[in-house]
Amino acid sequence: MAANLLDYDLEGLALFCERLGEKRFRAVQLFRWIHQKGASDFDAMTDLAKSLREKLKGCADVKSLSVVSQHMSTDGTIKWLFDVGAGDAVEAVFIPESDRGTLCISSQAGCAVGCRFCSTGHQGFSRNLTAGEIVSQLWFAEHFLRKHLGRDERIISNVVMMGMGEPLQNYAELVPSLRVMLDDHAYGLSRRRVTVSTSGMVPMIDRLGQDCPVALAVSLHAPNDALRESLVPLNKKHPIAQLMDACVRYLAVAPRDFVTFEYCMLDGVNDTPELALQLVELLRASGGGLSWCKVNLIPFNPFTASGLTRSSSARVEAFSDVLSRAGVVTTVRKTRGGDIAAACGQLAGDVKDRTGAVVRMHKRRGAAWPGRGLAAVTALVE
Numbered sequence: 264m265a266a267n268l269l270d271y272d273l274e275g276l277a278l279f280c281e282r283l284g285e286k287r288f289r290a291v292q293l294f295r296w297i298h299q300k301g302a303s304d305f306d307a308m309t310d311l312a313k314s315l316r317e318k319l320k321g322c323a324d325v326k327s328l329s330v331v332s333q334h335m336s337t338d339g340t341i342k343w344l345f346d347v348g349a350g351d352a353v354e355a356v357f358i359p360e361s362d363r364g365t366l367c368i369s370s371q372a373g374c375a376v377g378c379r380f381c382s383t384g385h386q387g388f389s390r391n392l393t394a395g396e397i398v399s400q401l402w403f404a405e406h407f408l409r410k411h412l413g414r415d416e417r418i419i420s421n422v423v424m425m426g427m428g429e430p431l432q433n434y435a436e437l438v439p440s441l442r443v444m445l446d447d448h449a450y451g452l453s454r455r456r457v458t459v460s461t462s463g464m465v466p467m468i469d470r471l472g473q474d475c476p477v478a479l480a481v482s483l484h485a486p487n488d489a490l491r492e493s494l495v496p497l498n499k500k501h502p503i504a505q506l507m508d509a510c511v512r513y514l515a516v517a518p519r520d521f522v523t524f525e526y527c528m529l530d531g532v533n534d535t536p537e538l539a540l541q542l543v544e545l546l547r548a549s550g551g552g553l554s555w556c557k558v559n560l561i562p563f564n565p566f567t568a569s570g571l572t573r574s575s576s577a578r579v580e581a582f583s584d585v586l587s588r589a590g591v592v593t594t595v596r597k598t599r600g601g602d603i604a605a606a607c608g609q610l611a612g613d614v615k616d617r618t619g620a621v622v623r624m625h626k627r628r629g630a631a632w633p634g635r636g637l638a639a640v641t642a643l644v645e
């Protein structure tokens with residue numbers, strides 16, 4: 264089977280070149296053609312020796328995911344649905360702003376964590392994406408946007424791993440894909456502008472800090488274990504105290520001097536002023552102050568199967584006020600791409616419940632099984 268060169272970081276590509284009997288520096292040329300110029304046809308790579316191009320044609324390709332659908336919002340947001348085979352699809356969303364272009368990408372088809380407010384969690388886990396499938400979302404989006412906007416310079420300045428899946432449960436594929444994003448011969452993104460978002464895989468937070476520190480976001484959603492366990496089942500394995508300790512340890516190597524905590528605002532569940540005060544105390548106690556964290560409040564995009572509703576603007580504001588008055592840097596996330604179901608929490612589309620996760624969740628809560636055709640909810644797009 265031909266090797267997909269999107270699977271390789273620069274070191275991997277250098278080893279691949281060596282196996283072909285080529286010098287390692289050829290990998291740099293190849294890497295630039297693929298990632299900086301968006302080339303997938305070896306014949307177009309004109310500064311590579313013809314003999315190498317012929318070798319490559321016999322054993323390799325540059326194979327991007329195929330696009331199932333593309334939706335453009337009136338606000339400039341673009342959502343792509345990519346086919347990953349076996350009836351699975353993953354999503355990526357581009358969010359343009361005046362000072363940056365952010366791409367939110369997926370790391371898994373489905374997700375095993377099963378957060379109650381997330382449609383991907385409700386659909387169950389299907390499989391990990393390969394490094395090439397993760398990188399492919401960036402490769403496709405960057406080069407599509409350059410053509411679409413008629414620009415020759417970099418469009419995507421920020422990548423957030425907040426699409427489908429828990430990135431730290433796909434660690435072996437995540438790390439090489441991050442290295443491609445950061446490599447100056449590829450996309451050259453700043454470590455500060457690549458964010459991994461985790462629901463709290465404590466041991467892997469430490470490993471990420473050692474192997475490839477980038478900006479860290481944590482899906483917190485509750486200030487105490489009892490409530491968090493009901494929203495993010497992983498909390499049973501890695502309770503809040505352990506999670507906070509891991510975040511503080513991560514700061515020593517992080518490219519930013521803060522960790523972002525995501526907090527999805529769920530009406531009557533986690534949005535009271537008392538819980539806001541608990542959150543302040545938790546953050547203060549964990550970091551020995553409040554300068555080490557930012558809280559991002561996220562309006563929930565409701566979907567029937569969750570049994571949850573969005574907090575009113577007044578409740579979000581009241582919660583935000585408590586945090587801000589206490590000195591916590593707090594933002595309320597803007598909803599983007601609402602007209603194309605690409606806003607925060609609306610990503611996945613019509614999904615299959617492969618593992619019966621939704622049925623189990625509803626049984627747990629004593630609620631009726633709502634049937635298939637879940638409206639999308641997943642990623643937290645900043």
Ligand code: SF4
Binds near residue numbers: 375382383461482
């Ligand atoms: S919020 Fe993230 S970790 Fe939780 S189920 Fe959804 S994709 Fe998985």
